[in-house]
Amino acid sequence: MDQALVEFQHAAARENRGRRGLQRRYSPDLQQRAVEYWRRRRRAGDRQRAIATALGVAGWSLQRWIRASKSRPRFQAVQVIAPASARPATNFVIHMTAEGLRVEGLSVDMAAELLRLLR
Secondary structure, three states: OOHHHHHHHHHHHHHOOOOOHHHOOOOHHHHHHHHHHHHHHHHOOOOHHHHHHHHOOOHHHHHHHHHHHHHOOOOOOOOOOOOOOOOOOOOOEEEEEOOEEEEEOOOHHHHHHHHHHHO
């Protein structure tokens, strides 16, 4: 038998001392271990029902844990990038009129950059 399966079964037995059927409860840690075991066995070509039976859990429980693990946000690496150039803060005003937008207080360079970004 697979070592991960044996460890899961022992941990489940410790958590559910004497509980049977629908009275059994599984901690989030055990649920995660079951999902990891399912992923490993699934790559080997095993079916979900057979995996749930091997774990000793209901198929619908395993399915629910799998769905919950997919909906959790995964860690994403964050990269901090310094701004390309430090521009001094300037005061400008944006007017919304019937004819359109009007921006006042921009230098020629800032107006050119704004037009470039809007294209």
